[in-house]
Amino acid sequence: MQIPELWYSNVMGIAIREIHAKTILTKSGIPGSDYCVNAYVGCAHACSYCYATFMKKFTGHAEPWGCFIDVKTNAPELLSRDIRRAVKGNVMISSVTDAYQPLEAKYRLTRQCLDILCANRFPVDILTKSPLVLRDLDVIQRFEQIDVGITITTDDEGMRRVFEPHAPPISARIETLRKLKEQGVSTYVFIGPLLPMHPEKLAEKIRPHADAVLISGMNYPSKTAAVYRRRGITQWLEKGYTDDIQERLKKGLAGKDITIC
Ligand code: SF4
Numbered sequence: 001m002q003i004p005e006l007w008y009s010n011v012m013g014i015a016i017r018e019i020h021a022k023t024i025l026t027k028s029g030i031p032g033s034d035y036c037v038n039a040y041v042g043c044a045h046a047c048s049y050c051y052a053t054f055m056k057k058f059t060g061h062a063e064p065w066g067c068f069i070d071v072k073t074n075a076p077e078l079l080s081r082d083i084r085r086a087v088k089g090n091v092m093i094s095s096v097t098d099a100y101q102p103l104e105a106k107y108r109l110t111r112q113c114l115d116i117l118c119a120n121r122f123p124v125d126i127l128t129k130s131p132l133v134l135r136d137l138d139v140i141q142r143f144e145q146i147d148v149g150i151t152i153t154t155d156d157e158g159m160r161r162v163f164e165p166h167a168p169p170i171s172a173r174i175e176t177l178r179k180l181k182e183q184g185v186s187t188y189v190f191i192g193p194l195l196p197m198h199p200e201k202l203a204e205k206i207r208p209h210a211d212a213v214l215i216s217g218m219n220y221p222s223k224t225a226a227v228y229r230r231r232g233i234t235q236w237l238e239k240g241y242t243d244d245i246q247e248r249l250k251k252g253l254a255g256k257d258i259t260i261c
Contacts, residue, residue: 014044015063016103021072024113025082025091033125034089036080037117039109040097041070043169044128049193049224052096066166069103076112083120090123098167098203100130114139127151127190129167131176137183147251149188151179152194155202162227163195170205177209191249192261194218196236199245203252212257215249217242 019041028036041059043052048067053065061068072078093099099110114136117124123145127131133140133148140146150173154160160170181187189210191202194217206213221237228234235241250258 003086007057010156015061015068017068017070018073020074021078023082024072024078025086028092028095029102030092030095030204032090033092033095034087034091035122036095037075037099037113038094039072039075039099039107039113040094040103041072042066042103043097044069044101044103045098045164047164047167048227049163051219053223057097069101071107072102072109075109076116079113079116083116088120088122090125091117093124093126098100098128098130099126100128100132102130102132104130104132105135111136111139118142129164129173131168131172134176134179137180137185140180140185141183147186147188148180149187149190150180151190151192152177152195152202152206153191153193155205156195156197159196162231163224167171174205174209177206181209181211186211188212188214190214190216192258193219194236194242194245196233197245199248200252203249207253207256210253210256212259213249213253214261215246216261217246220260 002085027034028034030036041055042061043050044066050065056065093110104110114124118139121144123139125147127149129151140148152170152173153163155170157170176185177189187210189206190261191213192215224236246260
């Protein structure tokens with residue numbers, strides 16, 4: 001699969017370290033997931049609202065979020081070992097990084113982990129912002145149970161650039177969703193956090209290609225409040241305002257399996 005230069009270019013200037021992790025199949029606190037697999041620490045997508053920045057407390061990275069990535073090069077070996085003694089359960093890929101961020105095109109750790117999970121018949125839930133997930137369609141289609149989610153937080157490409165500066169554009173994510181659905185994959189869209197958007201337009205774009213939708217507000221306003229203030233869009237942090245957007249999204253997506261989280 002060809003990955004546009006846009007996503008490779010962001011890897012330049014990032015501190016990349018190859019590390020050996022101790023575990024890879026970790027217990028998950030996310031509802032609906034028993035385990036999570038994170039083959040990378042850090043994420044080149046550098047979303048300004050990213051909740052996973054708390055990882056820095058444990059890893060001791062001095063670089064800003066988005067400027068470092070640790071690559072767990074032994075992730076497949078660890079997973080092969082861990083999975084032998086694990087009780088079967090749903091695995092989230094990934095919970096504190098994007099498993100299909102640009103470096104995955106080189107390291108293929110997510111793909112190797114998927115292969116192992118598939119061979120051991122573990123159900124999987126993938127959530128990503130990247131079309132790179134399409135590279136692994138052949139593995140995805142071998143699973144007995146798998147859902148692939150694409151995060152799409154707005155229909156406004158300008159806002160996407162502000163809040164998710166190095167993540168793939170919205171049009172690429174919609175196209176990824178379309179291709180997954182076309183290939184018979186169970187799909188969902190995670191609309192979260194709710195960024196400034198036109199809800200009816202966003203609903204129209206994702207409606208044909210998503211089996212289910214998860215909607216989540218801005219749970220980490222303190223991380224992004226300054227951006228909203230600078231742009232004069234602070235109403236988007238007010239609950240009453242985003243509740244209305246949520247209702248309009250629900251209306252536009254009526255008939256879909258919608259979860260508010
Ligand atoms: S893609 Fe996900 S993990 Fe990566 S920076 Fe954005 S919110 Fe964080």
